[in-house]
Each structure stands twice: as structure tokens, then as C-alpha cells.
Amino acid sequence: MEQTTKNTIVSLKDIFVRFDGEVILNHINLDIHEKEFVTILGPSGCGKTTTLRIIGGFVEPESGDVIFDGKRINGTPPNKRNVNTVFQKYSLFPHLNVFDNVAFGLKLKKMPKDEIKKKVTKMLATVDLKGYEKRSVSKLSGGQQQRVAIARAIVCDPDIILLDEPLGALDLKLRKSMQLELKEIQQKTEKTFIYVTHDQEEALTMSDRVVVMNNGVIEQIGTPEDIYNEPVNAFVADFIGEANILNGTMIDDCRIQILGRELECVDKGFGKNTPVDVVIRPEDIEITAPENGQLVGTVEKLTFKGVHYEISVRCGKCEILIHSTKSAEIDSEIGMRVIPFNIQIMNKLLPFYDNVIEAEVTYSNEGENYFEFELECETIKVENKYFPQGARVKITLPPEALSLAGDGIGDLKDVYIESVVYKGEHNEIILESDERKWLMLSDTDEQVATYVPLAFDFSKAVFEVVGNAEEG
Numbered sequence: 089m090e091q092t093t094k095n096t097i098v099s100l101k102d103i104f105v106r107f108d109g110e111v112i113l114n115h116i117n118l119d120i121h122e123k124e125f126v127t128i129l130g131p132s133g134c135g136k137t138t139t140l141r142i143i144g145g146f147v148e149p150e151s152g153d154v155i156f157d158g159k160r161i162n163g164t165p166p167n168k169r170n171v172n173t174v175f176q177k178y179s180l181f182p183h184l185n186v187f188d189n190v191a192f193g194l195k196l197k198k199m200p201k202d203e204i205k206k207k208v209t210k211m212l213a214t215v216d217l218k219g220y221e222k223r224s225v226s227k228l229s230g231g232q233q234q235r236v237a238i239a240r241a242i243v244c245d246p247d248i249i250l251l252d253e254p255l256g257a258l259d260l261k262l263r264k265s266m267q268l269e270l271k272e273i274q275q276k277t278e279k280t281f282i283y284v285t286h287d288q289e290e291a292l293t294m295s296d297r298v299v300v301m302n303n304g305v306i307e308q309i310g311t312p313e314d315i316y317n318e319p320v321n322a323f324v325a326d327f328i329g330e331a332n333i334l335n336g337t338m339i340d341d342c343r344i345q346i347l348g349r350e351l352e353c354v355d356k357g358f359g360k361n362t363p364v365d366v367v368i369r370p371e372d373i374e375i376t377a378p379e380n381g382q383l384v385g386t387v388e389k390l391t392f393k394g395v396h397y398e399i400s401v402r403c404g405k406c407e408i409l410i411h412s413t414k415s416a417e418i419d420s421e422i423g424m425r426v427i428p429f430n431i432q433i434m435n436k437l438l439p440f441y442d443n444v445i446e447a448e449v450t451y452s453n454e455g456e457n458y459f460e461f462e463l464e465c466e467t468i469k470v471e472n473k474y475f476p477q478g479a480r481v482k483i484t485l486p487p488e489a490l491s492l493a494g495d496g497i498g499d500l501k502d503v504y505i506e507s508v509v510y511k512g513e514h515n516e517i518i519l520e521s522d523e524r525k526w527l528m529l530s531d532t533d534e535q536v537a538t539y540v541p542l543a544f545d546f547s548k549a550v551f552e553v554v555g556n557a558e559e560g
Contacts, residue, residue, distance in 0.1 A: 094121035097247060097280055098143055103152035105138055112138050114304040115152070120248075120282060125274050127283045127291040130301035131327070133537035136284045139301070140250050143282060145169050157247075172241035173250040180225045180236060186212070187221040189236055193244040211243040214276050216269070230258045231266050238270070242277055249274075251283040255290065267293045288328050292316065300324050303506045303520070303537075321434050322516070325367040326509045332373075332408055334512050336366035336433070344433060347403055351382055351426070355433035365434045370411040371396070372430035381423020383408070387416045406512035442525050443490070445483040446554065449475045464522045468499050470546045480555025487516070489548035490528035498541025505538050 105113040128136040141147040145166035215235040292312040319325035336346040341356040385403035399410040452459035
């Protein structure tokens with residue numbers, strides 16, 4: 089079969105955006121093609137809406153270029169770009185009926201009345217609102233109002249339709265039906281749709297490609313199948329659908345160790361004895377008799393979900409989630425098997441050495457057995473440890489030596505929670521301060537995109553003198 093190459097309609101080149109000193113988009117690059125449905129997906133505060141507003145002309149990047157049909161359009165106002173936007177609040181005109189709402193943009197262009205009637209009638213048929221021309225928009229359901237907003241955006245024949253969480257105000261049942269309708273409208277009109285959402289199901293259901301964002305960067309771009317089946321890191325795996333994300337060791341090519349057992353996989357090139365993240369989707373785990381299992385655990389919870397059972401299994405200190413058409417008794421021991429193809433291996437989000445501080449001792453007291461050093465404009469005091477003033481000390485903090493200071497008093501203030509990933513026995517949390525990133529383990533859920541105080545337990549740290557102490 090002959091393959092066709094889609095033309096790129098809009099490109100973002102090295103886009104950097106900062107608001108009030110905070111980086112919102114950190115040098116992102118993105119190409120979007122003609123006639124495709126692209127969803128920008130990510131948690132609150134990741135930069136997805138800002139990306140949409142950059143394309144629409146509502147926000148100007150601090151640096152980088154916006155390329156439309158091969159031409160740089162930085163500084164071009166929204167009304168001069170062949171782009172229309174549908175917002176979560178549809179902004180329909182309550183004093184106008186359905187026909188006049190859809191015709192509004194055409195009337196601004198002073199198009200002849202017969203041409204307006206022809207275009208609006210055709211567009212209302214496309215969005216399944218034929219016969220609603222004279223209906224007041226206030227008398228329409230939420231889904232019908234959304235279709236009016238989409239019709240109004242498309243009827244002026246823009247090249248790109250931007251949709252900023254337009255289903256967010258709808259109830260669950262209507263939202264699910266509108267997902268399919270939106271995709272159908274996009275295919276009928278052959279327009280490029282760029283859709284922003286934090287809802288993974290919407291992204292997987294409607295998109296030709298999904299752009300997963302986190303903390304101002306693009307983590308992965310791919311088809312829904314690629315994003316789900318081949319996540320590039322633990323953040324993507326955790327954000328897209330449900331997943332068991334486990335700490336593992338890549339013993340060698342095609343050989344992984346998790347939970348004290350060696351399993352065969354299909355991944356290569358990670359090196360020998362390398363710490364990695366291992367992703368196994370709940371539906372890819374087969375329940376067996378204990379003696380036939382690669383892993384063995386005890387059933388703790390069982391919930392019937394209609395098409396499958398959701399089973400929580402305790403395997404050592406780790407919780408494993410299974411989706412299976414087979415049931416299992418609470419407190420029974422079961423075996424678990426996974427074929428090599430369904431074991432996904434990924435590099436860890438954060439190297440361990442990021443939890444290493446190298447600092448000069450600014451003050452010390454041998455009699456009281458403590459020393460101090462400066463870290464990111466904060467004076468840090470280390471009790472029960474002495475190094476002479478002027479010594480350069482390397483301090484290695486394991487993840488369990490970090491905690492959030494609940495009383496608001498920490499060693500570092502206003503540290504940003506970048507991601508939270510559940511690893512079966514604890515949450516693995518990545519935090520960002522002014523100069524570095526930190527890895528922390530926690531048994532409690534924390535809110536992503538919030539600022540917290542960070543405390544260090546130096547009794548768990550490893551200290552090493554790496555420079556000569558200066559004489560008093």
C-alpha cells in the first residue's frame with residue numbers, strides 16, 4: 089500500500105515561556121500535521137493550555153518560533169491567524185438563536201446572506217443539529233451547546249480548531265458520547281483539531297497522536313497505542329491508564345529482576361545490573377496456581393468491575409494490581425505470570441546521584457558536635473556530626489532521608505512537587521528546588537504542582553570529605 093505523508097501545518101520551535109519568574113514551557117518542540125486530531129495531555133500546571141494559547145496567538149513566547157504553513161507568525165494577533173478556539177465555557181450569545189450564533193463570524197466577514205445560510209445549514213447538519221436553527225441556545229443541553237460552539241468555530245473555515253477542555257462541564261455519560269461525536273466531526277470536516285485535556289480516556293479515545301506533558305516539557309509523543317503500550321518513563325506509564333510500576337534491576341539483555349525473582353523480557357541495551365523501572369499493566373497478568381507462578385502473592389482485595397475483577401495482591405512488601413475475568417478468594421495464595429512482551433523496561437526518571445550535596449562547611453562547633461553549610465540561600469545545620477570550617481563535604485542522601493516538613497519548617501522552602509508515581513509499596517516523588525531535583529519516598533499521596541518545605545534526615549546520610557579543611 090502506498091503511504092501518504094501528511095504536511096506539517098504548525099510547528100513550535102524551542103518555545104520558552106516564563107510567567108512571574110516561573111518557567112511554564114521549557115524549550116518545547118512540536119509538529120502538528122494537517123487533518124489530524126492531536127491531544128495535549130497532562131496534569132494541572134504542566135503547560136498544556138499555555139501551549140494551546142501560544143498556537144492561538146493569545147500568549148507570546150519569550151523565545152522560540154511559531155511556524156504556520158512554513159511562515160513564522162510570532163506577534164501575529166489571534167484574529168489574523170486562521171485558527172478558532174472552543175473553550176470549556178462555550179461563550180455562546182444567549183440573546184441569539186442557534187443559527188445566528190453559528191453565523192456570527194460569517195456576518196463579521198460581511199458574507200452574502202445566501203452564502204451564510206448555505207454554510208450554516210450545512211454545518212448544523214454536520215454537527216447533527218439540523219432543525220435547531222431557531223432554537224434558543226439557553227434551551228439546549230450541554231452537549232448541544234457544545235456542538236453549536238464547535239459549529240461556530242468550524243463554519244469560518246479555519247485551518248486549525250483549538251479545543252481547551254471543552255467536555256469538562258459535561259456529566260460523565262454525555263462526556264463519553266461527545267468524545268465519539270467530536271472525533272466524527274473532525275473526520276467529516278477534515279480539520280486539524282488540537283485538544284487539551286487532563287483526562288486520559290479522552291486522549292486515548294479521540295486522538296491520532298497524544299502529546300504527554302509534565303512540568304513544562306513534553307515527555308512523549310505517539311499514537312494512543314504507543315503511549316499506552318510503550319511508555320518512555322514511569323510518569324507516562326502512571327498517568328496513562330493503570331499500571332504496576334516496580335523497581336527492578338536489568339541483569340542483562342532480556343533478563344530482569346523484580347521482587348526477588350528473575351523474569352524474561354524483550355528489552356535490550358540498558359546495561360548489566362542497571363536499576364530500572366518496570367511497568368506491567370494489570371490486564372497483562374495471568375492468574376495461575378501458586379506453583380505455576382513467576383510471582384506468588386496473597387489476595388487482599390477483590391472488586392467486581394463488570395467486565396473484569398480488580399484484584400489487589402500482596403507480594404512481599406509490594407501491592408500488585410490485576411484485572412482478570414477470573415475471580416480469586418480473599419486471603420488465598422495465587423501465582424502470577426506475565427509473558428516477556430508485556431514487561432516494559434524504562435530508564436528511571438531521576439538518577440540517584442541528584443540527591444548528592446557538595447558544600448563547604450561555613451561554621452562548625454567541635455564541642456557541641458555540629459556543622460553548618462549553605463544550600464540555595466539557606467543555612468543548613470547538621471547535628472551530631474563535625475567537620476572543620478572550610479572543609480568541602482560530599483553528602484549523599486538516600487530517598488528515605490527526605491521528607492516534607494508538615495509544620496512548614498524545613499531545610500529548603502518552596503520546593504516544587506514535579507511528579508508522584510506509586511511503586512507498589514510507596515510513592516516515588518520527584519521535587520525540584522532552585523538548583524536541582526530531589527528523589528523522595530513517601531507512604532502518603534502528595535499533590536503534584538504544589539510547593540512544599542523539604543526536610544533532610546542527616547542521620548541516614550553518607551558523608552565524605554572531598555577537599556582539605558582550611559585552618560581556623
